[in-house]
Amino acid sequence: MIGLPEVQRLAYRAGVSARMIERDYVLTWALIGLARHPALGAALALKGGTALKKVYFADWRYSEDLDFTAQQIITPEVLLAQLSEIAQAVGDEAGIELVVASSEPREDGGRLRNVTVYLGYVGPLHRTRRRREFKLDFTFDEVMVNPPVRRSLLSAYSDEPRPVTPVLAYSLEEIGAEKLRTLLQRTQPRDLYDVWRLLVECGADLDLSLAVETFRTKCLHKGLTPESLAQALAPAQVGKIRRAWASRLENQMADVPSLEQVMRETRRALRVHLALRRNHATGYQN
Structure with missing residues (x-):
């Protein structure tokens, strides 16, 4: 396990709290354990903001699950049995205390939709045995349109194993598509931020048509209308997002961009790629 000086040095360099670095460190080792597991490593595809951070762009915002x-x-x-095996393996190799704290399976019509698991951990900042927790969410009813890809874990900590661990993850196009769809289901600052960066800063890295x-x-799979x-993303939605924008993102990055800039540039990019056009009554429509 890394020591306090490394945690503090990385926190200062990234402009985030030492607690965020500790959590990211524990998440990294949990991901290493999952990727190495003979069953789960081939069955689970990492997605979302953590995939962007861990296997695509090292300077992405930090994630908490x-x-x-x-x-x-x-x-x-x-x-749960396999996660307990992983927790034991991570503890043996990295010295991080991991334990399955709780789990919440969710079914619909007798069909398993997802399982949320909370892992308790004691990391390098803990001077007591009180555990903090982070969440792992496993989805079973999602359609992957494109096959997942093997990506090398981006090294961030001095005690990570060498050679680097390959991780099964969503393609960049799949991540972007799922983030866009998520905006139709909820309006969370992290999802809007990720869409903005993917479209505005990283457009050259992904096949936008795909x-x-x-x-x-x-x-279509979720019964949603793309239009x-x-x-x-209409201007009327800005107020709803504004209340949580800074508070949700300020722990995950050093400098939070202005919501106005993000909304403006995201709408502009979507007008190009999704043929959205301005409508003065509703804001934007297809």
């Missing part, structure tokens, strides 16, 4: 889509059904009992096609397919994205 791990999200996966499963390529096959795993019973909650088997999943991302848009994937977005439309994912909307309603215009209303989700």
